[in-house]
Amino acid sequence: MAESTKPVIRVALAIPVKGTFDYSVPEQWAAQIRVGCRVVAPFRNRKVTGYILEVIQNAEAEGLKEIEEVLDSEPLFHADLVRFFSWSADYYLAPIGKFIQSALPGGLNTSTFTCCEITASGSKAIDLLAGNSEAGIGLAWIRDNPGKRVLPGLKKIIPLLHKNGWVAVGEKITKRRAGPLLKRFVRARQGAELNSILESFSGDLRTDAESEFLSHVCRSGEISLQEIRRRFPRGDYLCRKWVRKNVLEICKRPVLRDMAGNILCISTAPERLFEQQEKALNIIQGLLDKKRFSVCLLHGATGSGKTEVYYAAIKKALDEGRQAILMVPEIALSVYMEGIFRSRLGDRVAVYHSGLSAGERFDQWMRMARGDAGLVIGARSALFSPFPNLGLIIVDEEHDTSYKQEESPRYQARDAAVARGKIEKAVVVLGSATPSVQSYHNAVTGKYHLLAMPERVEQRPMPFIRIVDMRTLSGRDRKNPIMSPVLRKALAEHLSEGRQAMLFLNRRGFHRVHLCRFCGKSVRCPNCDLALIHHMKESRLACHYCGFRAEIRKTCPSCKKEGMILYGFGTERLETEVGECYPVARVERMDRDSTSGKGETFQILKRFAEGQVDFLVGTQMITKGYDFPNVTLVGVINADSTLGFPDFRAAERTFQLLSQVSGRAGRGIHEGEVVVQTFNPDHYAVVSARDHDYASFFERERQLREQLGYPPFSYMACLRVQGAGEKETEEIASRIGDGMQSILKKWARRGKEVQVLGPAEAPIAKLKGRYRRQILVKCKKAGLLHYFLGEVETMARRIMRSTGVSLILDVDPYQML
Incomplete structure (x- = not known):
């Protein structure tokens, strides 16, 4: 095949480099190139994985590098998803190849490694070199292990060996860890x-x-x-x-891995919907009939029956030959939702989240890519599901901060869902009892359709919320303010009546601080600017950010005196205390520590659903949209845990957490009761949650944000400068900040539309061994903000070159710690 007539493909590489690259295709691979397939392509001096985004017709191939291999016999995604990947990369300022890599099942991601083979001169050199020299040891190992991955300890001497002509250096590609599960079958010939x-x-x-x-x-x-x-x-x-x-023969064929068993209880659709459900559903179905992009905000009280509206809308989409995505904020909630929808829709349901094995994720992904599944349920990664004919996207608990990915690529799945709906002409439904201020603002200003379901099904009353002012405790209760007398009494009453309770505390561990009673200093993580948390089960201290572990100390590391004490409380201690107060109660804990193993989340929920657990203690994992009819009491141990965050959304998160966890009570035939313990009983977020009054909370919050210019009245970005040296990081951040101001001065009048705050020390000044400074940027125009950030990134790269300092660009930030 002539060089100029070779096919040309546009490829996104799975490396942290922005943009796409064109490659020519050798004749032996020409028949296999399709959009959505992976390739191995040369980039500089190495081989990398890439994803075909476009097959370019009648392009000039001369001068282009050739791909080395096509890895897939069928596409992993389709052309419409390429448009969504491109939008995501542009909006969130991330390399498109890394976006695609993060969306695909982890087992599909290949990598390369360095390998060596000894040359003839290298074989001779072994005899001349001292047997215990680094070069001699390295050559001997390479001679005995030709073509194998070079050991980490030998990598530093490879350049020397290669320069002397003693070894030939190459690269190999790791085999993927995920693929079809092949099983053997017997059949008659x-x-x-x-x-x-x-x-x-x-x-x-x-x-x-x-x-x-x-x-x-x-x-x-x-x-x-x-x-x-x-x-x-x-x-x-x-x-x-x-x-x-x-007579018989044995053959192999791919089979799906067994995903059964995740049904908490059999769920059937109700014979009819209630009036408010019918009204909301009719609007959604009407929009589905138009086959045009639109967004609905389903504002339904806790227990109002939003899930049944979701199901009816999904069924309509499936019956018309289109597919649907149901996103939930937590893996635990996806397990719960899977049970409801799988018991009604059977094998048409796929699940997709990080709790699955690499092989299971591969199976589910390929089912969707082939059109074998009609509905996917999962956390934020489910948004990238490769459905060929997407008609409906539902984002349940749309307010939840878990939809924001805090690692690269940093995207907000709720907002990105709206963008994908627009690209694929799908209907997007955002559902919540406590909508985000941003989404509700879009609804009341006419950007979204507002669908209201203010009543619980069967006209069940909202739970009565009792506020306990923890400042008024006295005596022993004040010294140990975990459970107030009001909460202890309520737990005893509900236990005696055979009902269940949930206790919410958004802090893991047993004790929160290990400190010295003489100098008052706590034991802190050497890698992070944070106190270590005591975990009773391991009898060790741990950092919840970097994973550092340490032994409990007797001597203070600061003043060297023996006066170390453990102070504060988390879910482990709450679980222990509840068990001691109520010996006959069956108590279980649900947090990240107790659900780290595969299937443990499901088992805890299953035991609770079957009544094998009386009291469920947990973090925000238990605040999501679960429906356990026998739960009649919810206790909020510390309503103030999110109020003190240095974040303009602190009040919003507090209101949402209190309202959501309160909504778990009284969803059956018995009325619900909620006990909220707080040191800020008069705060408007606490008062609005007590009164089930979203409207007043929204109006108060809207006014504050409009005055201060925070979203939804502006667009924001957080620039985080990180480095191993404190002074160097501070200096680089200062230079970047000065550079930003210089750009704005050059822009003259247009520059006045952008506001830059900082640089300043991040609330967590050191994390995972790196010092942190951050700069906030606000602008009322999204396009102008992105253009500014593009110039800033170019400028910052020049400043940071060869310094070891890095820059993180976080568009629409949710965590500014």
Whole structure:
């Protein structure tokens, strides 16, 4: 094939470099190139994985590098998803290849490694070098391990060995860890019939069981070896015998990994919906009929039946041959939702989240890419599901901060869902009992359709919320303010009546601080500017950010005196205290520590749903949209845990957490009760949550943000400068800040539309061994903000070159710690 007539493809590389790259395609791979397939491509002096975004027709291939391999026989995603990947990369200022890599099942991501082979001169050099020299040891290892991954300890001497001509250096690509699960099946050979087999081999049939075995295989058409072993005690022997006689044959084919078992309880659709549900559903279905992009905000009280509206809308989309995405903020909630929808829709449901194994994620991804599944349920990564005909996207609990990814690529899945809906002409439904201020503002200003469901189903009352002012405690209760007398009494009453309770505390661990009673200093993480948390189960101190572990100390590391005490409380201590107060109660804890193993979240929820647990203690994992009819009491141990955050959304998060966890009570035939413990009983977020009054909270919050110019009245970005040295980081941040001001001065009048705050020390000044400074940028125009950030990034890269200091650009930030 002539150089100029070779096909040309546009590729996004899975490396932290922005933009796309064009490559020519060798003749042997020309028939396999399709949008959505992975390739191996040369980039500078190494091989990297890339993703085909476009096959360019009639392009000039001369001068382009060739790809080395096509990795997929069928596409992993389609062209519409390419447009969404491109939008995401542009808006969130991230490399498109890294966006695609993060969306795909982890087991598909390949990497390269350095390998070496010894040359003839290298073999001679071994004899000349001292046996214990670094070069001699390295050459000997390479001679004995040709083509294998170079050990980390030898990497530093490879350039020297290569320069001397003693080794040839190359790269190899790791095999993917995920792929189809192949299982062996047994079947009769083509043309073989049961009656003729039994007649021809009557002398070989020694028992009736052997005849039954052949009959079963022939009738089944194809049966797995696993099933053969289960049904027939001598299954392996019989298979080998009849394969040797050319009666049966063994074949391999891909099967789906078993995803069954995640149904908490069988759920059936109600015979009819209530009036407010019907009204909301009619509007959504009408928008689906138009097959045009639109966004609805479903503002439904806790227990108002939003899930049934979701189900009816999803069923309509599926019945019309379109697909749907149901996003939930937590893996735990996806397990709960999976049970509801799988019991009604069966195998049309796929699940996709990081709690699955690499192989399971691969299976689910390919089911969606092939159109074999109609609905996917999952956390934020489900947004990138490769459906070929997407019609509906539902974002449940749309207010939840978990939809914001805090690691690169940093995207807000709720906002990105709206963008994908626009690209694919799909209907987007945002659902919440406590909508984000941003979404509700979009609804009341006419940008979204506002659908209201203010009543609980069957006109059940909202739970009564009792505020306990923890400042008024006295005596022993004041010294140990975990559970107030009001909460202890309520727990005893509900336990005696055979009902369940949830206790919410958004702090993990047993004690929160290990400090000295003489100098008052706490034991802190050496990598992070944070106190270490005490965990009773491990009897150790731990950092929840970097994973650092330390032993409990007797001597203060600062003043060297023996006066160390453990102070404060987390979910572990709350669980222990509840168990001691109520010995007959069955208490369980649900937080990141207790659900770290696969399937543990499901097992905890299952036991709670079946009534095997009386009191469930947990972090915000238990505040989500669960429906446990026997829960009649919710206790909020510390309502102030989010109020003190240095963040303009602190009040909003507090209101949402209190309202959401309160909504778990009283969803059955018995009325619900909530006890909220707080040191700020008069704060408007606490008062509005007590009164179930979203409207007054929104109006107060809207006024404050408009005055201060915070979203939704502006767009924001956070620039975080990080480095290993404190002074160097501070200096680089200062230079970047000065550079930003210089850019704005050059812009003259347009520059006045952008506000820059900082640089300043981040609230967590050191994290994972790196010092942090941050700069906030606000602007009323999204396009202008992005243009400014593009210039800032270019300027900052020049300043940071060869310094070891890095810059993180976070568009629409949610965590500014």
